Amino acid sequence: MNAKTEAPSYNPNEIEAAARAYWAERDAYRVTEDASKPPKERFYACSMLPYPSGKLHMGHVRN
Numbered sequence: 001m002n003a004k005t006e007a008p009s010y011n012p013n014e015i016e017a018a019a020r021a022y023w024a025e026r027d028a029y030r031v032t033e034d035a036s037k038p039p040k041e042r043f044y045a046c047s048m049l050p051y052p053s054g055k056l057h058m059g060h061v062r063n
Contacts, residue, residue, distance in 0.1 A: 023029065033039060
């Protein structure tokens with residue numbers, strides 16, 4: 001590969017720190033409920049992640 005087509009290296013410390021700062025600035029971690037309404041029932045949502053290829057596989061069908 002020449003320098004024009006080579007992908008830049010991934011620096012997780014730099015990129016993820018920037019993402020965390022972005023989310024913190026926007027209060028992305030805060031969850032609020034409308035106090036004028038009764039509290040909602042709690043639930044657990046289990047969502048299967050795709051393979052690195054992005055495609056679903058038979059393991060997703062079982063859950």
